[in-house]
Amino acid sequence: MTLKELVSLLEADVLFGERHLDDEFRCVSASDLMSDVLAFGVPGVVILTGLPNTQSICTADIVEAKAVVYVRGKRPDREGILLAQERDIPILSTKFFMYKACGLLYSRSIEGVEKTSNEYADSMVNSRNFSRVFKIKGGNFSKAGSASIETKEILRELGVDPVIVRRAAIVAYEAEMNVVMYADNGEMVITVNPDAIRIRLQDQGPGIKDIDAAMQEGFSTASDEIREMGFGAGMGLPNIKKNADVFELTTTVGKGTCYKIVIYLDSRGRT
Amino acid sequence: MTLAEIVERLGLCVLTSKKIRDTDVTGGYTCDLLSDVIANSKVGNLWITVQIHENVLAVAKLKDLAGIVLVNGRRPDESVTRKADEENVAILGTDESAFEISGRLYRLINKM
Structure with missing residues (x-):
């Protein structure tokens, strides 16, 4: 599913990240607790949350989320939007409650977050002191x-x-x-x-x-x-x-x- | 749809010891912020959360919620389940994520 399809399904506003709307995502994490997202989130996840503070964007950056969707019409403040721009993380806002947003996305067969991450990109370890x-x-x-x-x-x-x-x-x-x-x-x-x-x-x-x-x-x-x-x-x-x-x-x-x-x-x- | 029926259809694990009542479930409310649940949940909602703190019981009571579903395999302390039994709050558990169990409940209730 692409972010564009998510936008139309959840009737969401794009607060930042128009140019990423053709990107695909495979799974969703629905949580207001950032430690929960940190524990279970996998790269490429879309985070659904009702928590519009800057920590949601820090967390998205750390788990390498594809986007953050704020539910119940929540929007981050200016500081949050600036951080999202700086970290290049798309942020969206839907008027639906978390439960309904989950229901709509699940019904379109998006996978939940698996408990183990299995994406191992190859790269050379080239560390120095x-x-x-x-x-x-x-x-x-x-x-x-x-x-x-x-x-x-x-x-x-x-x-x-x-x-x-x-x-x-x-x-x-x-x-x-x-x-x-x-x-x-x-x-x-x-x-x-x-x-x-x-x-x-x-x-x-x-x-x-x-x-x-x-x-x-x-x-x-x-x-x-x-x-x-x-x-x-x-x-x-x-x-x-x-x-x-x-x-x-x-x-x-x-x-x-x-x-x-x-x-x-x-x-x-x-x- | 009744709570007992939902417990069976979604394969939820019952963590409290009282019999699950035939309460009518009016929908789900997925949220980990207590103040949000207090402000926005509706009577008869089944509350889906990772919060296992004792305070969840007071919120469920206050808002007349149908019960609490703890996700990601989270389990409360024995003191919390004991208190839940005293206060007649049903606590259920699942190893699934909040997203999955919300999605399944939504489909079940809306007959999708």
Whole structure:
């Protein structure tokens, strides 16, 4: 199915991306929780969501979505549209509720998102030693995701396998969002060596009281405000664990949390 | 169409222990934002979500929803299902995605 057909089926407005309307897509993810899209989204997916903030576009960029469709007449603000233009991600808006949009698309036999990604594009791993430090500010939701998007670009330019780039971007994004949501500030260091990508993030914040509980899917201490932003469903740390080859978490309550993550460059196809 | 019939036709797994009532399902509401569900869902809607937080029960009660379908294999804590039984809220589960189960429910209800 093409985006053009989707536009006509959902009677959608094209807010950006007219020139991509002939592009085909194969599957749809319907969610208001960005961690859910990060966990299950595959490249080329169309994201249906009622969440019109910039995080929906960051997420689309990280999972390499074909387009974002806002339901129930929602539209992103100017900042969101600018980000979509910058990242070249088509954004559409339909007046239908999510349920009906799913019903109409499903009836035209679009597949749901499969739980495992199996698109492995071939590319040469041509990485050299590289390191970069990002400062992340707690509570700054409008800038949230920018370090991860930049990390993704850097890894791509280094010629890292796209499957690995995607895993690293998801890990970085979930970790970055944790700082934005819970901590005062943090520092994320991305290092690329010939064998692996290493992400080390240290934040100054409340720490995690019960790490074992926090690693369980569904456990969250998020406020309602955070939940309404599409995060805080208790999928962040499990998402990191799922995509990392090594994940060490150390924390001191009242001081902060340190994430040490390794993704090996020869570990494609792990997830 | 009744909830019991939908549970059977869609192959949903019943996570609460009370018998599924013959409530009439008026349609689906697919959403993970609680405030949106409070604002826009209709009486008798079957709520499709990944949210397993205890707060979903209050929303389902408040809006007189027919039940809650948890997608992607998500399962609530035992404390949540226990409370759901006390409050008479049906919680169902599926390994399918929100998109698939919404699509199937839509086709079933609209006889497509």
